Every structure is written in structure tokens, then in C-alpha cells.
Amino acid sequence: MKSLVLFSLLVTMVFALPEEFDKQRYKVGEKIFENKCSSCHVKSIPMQTLLKNFLQEENKLLKLKAPTGNQISYRLKSQIGSKDDIEFQIEEDIDFIKEYLINPDKTNTICLNGVVRHFDTMPSLKGKISEKEMEDVTFFLYFLEGFNGVNKYYNKEEF
Numbered sequence: 001m002k003s004l005v006l007f008s009l010l011v012t013m014v015f016a017l018p019e020e021f022d023k024q025r026y027k028v029g030e031k032i033f034e035n036k037c038s039s040c041h042v043k044s045i046p047m048q049t050l051l052k053n054f055l056q057e058e059n060k061l062l063k064l065k066a067p068t069g070n071q072i073s074y075r076l077k078s079q080i081g082s083k084d085d086i087e088f089q090i091e092e093d094i095d096f097i098k099e100y101l102i103n104p105d106k107t108n109t110i111c112l113n114g115v116v117r118h119f120d121t122m123p124s125l126k127g128k129i130s131e132k133e134m135e136d137v138t139f140f141l142y143f144l145e146g147f148n149g150v151n152k153y154y155n156k157e158e159f
């Protein structure tokens with residue numbers, strides 16, 4: 001009995017969602033990504049394949065038009081603010097995305113130079129996306145890939 005309790009506790013710890021995670025908002029953001037970003041940004045490709053593509057194969061392996069959603073997700077958590085305060089970091093990421101989508105400028109990049117150098121600057125989405133949509137799509141991107149490339153926050157099968 002005791003071991004069962006311990007086991008359940010362990011499972012809860014591994015799959016527990018941070019309190020900041022809101023599945024409904026994530027889904028709303030995902031739809032926005034599919035409608036307004038996915039013509040250029042692929043949602044997710046394993047990091048190892050991406051590293052090979054960008055750093056060894058000059059993007060000839062995948063021929064991507066832009067960094068992928070999971071690359072952006074990783075960078076939003078590693079390049080801006082601190083993961084110690086998820087709620088605040090999301091706010092900072094929202095500020096960055098809002099600025100970038102309206103005034104894209106590769107000199108403000110959060111991606112590796114070895115990645116962005118393969119692309120022209122993103123076209124502005126001014127007039128094509130609302131404030132609320134930019135906020136929700138950031139929320140989705142933030143949680144798309146977990147921390148340090150390991151998504152420990154949710155069970156993938158649910159998505």
C-alpha cells in the first residue's frame with residue numbers, strides 16, 4: 001500500500017503540469033499557430049535532426065523556411081528572462097513576440113546565428129494578427145516544448 005502511494009506520488013510529480021499551464025489556452029494558441037504561422041514554421045522536429053540540418057547540412061536536409069515551433073519554444077525559455085518565474089517569463093516572451101511579429105528585425109534574434117543566417121527576415125504580420133492572438137500563440141509556443149528539450153510537463157499522448 002505504502003509503495004502504491006509512493007508510486008502515485010512519483011507519477012504525479014513526473015507528469016504534473018505547472019500551475020501556469022492552461023490546456024484550453026494552449027489549444028487556442030495552437031490553432032492560431034496552425035492558421036497564421038505554419039505556412040512558414042513547421043510545428044516540431046526533433047532537436048537532433050534540427051542540429052544536423054542547420055549546423056552540418058546547411059538546411060539542405062529539411063529545407064525549412066523558418067525556425068520550427070519547438071526551436072522557438074526552446075529559445076523563448078533560454079534567451080529571455082528566467083525559468084524560475086514561469087508566469088513572469090511568459091509575460092516577457094509575450095512582449096518579445098508582440099514586438100517581433102510587428103517589427104521583425106533579425107538583429108534582435110533569440111535564435112542561434114547558425115540557424116537564422118539561413119533565412120531572410122520574417123515579414124511583418126502588422127494588421128494580420130490581434131493582440132490577443134499574439135498573446136495566446138506565445139502561450140502555446142512557450143509550452144510546446146518542455147524545458148531543456150524534455151517535455152516533462154504533459155503526457156504527449158493527450159495532444
Ligand code: HEC
Nearest residue numbers: 036037040065066072104106109110111119120121122137
Ligand atoms: C511568411 C512566412 C512567415 C510567417 C507566416 C511567420 N513567420 Fe515567423 N519567421 C519567418 C522567418 C523566415 C523567420 C526567420 C528570420 C527571422 O528571425 O526574422 C521567422 C522567425 C520567427 C521568430 C524568431 C525570431 C528570432 O529570430 O528570434 C519567431 C518568434 C517567429 N518567427 C514567430 C512567428 C509566429 C508566432 C508566427 C505566426 C503568428 C509567424 N512567425 C509567422 C517567417 C514567417
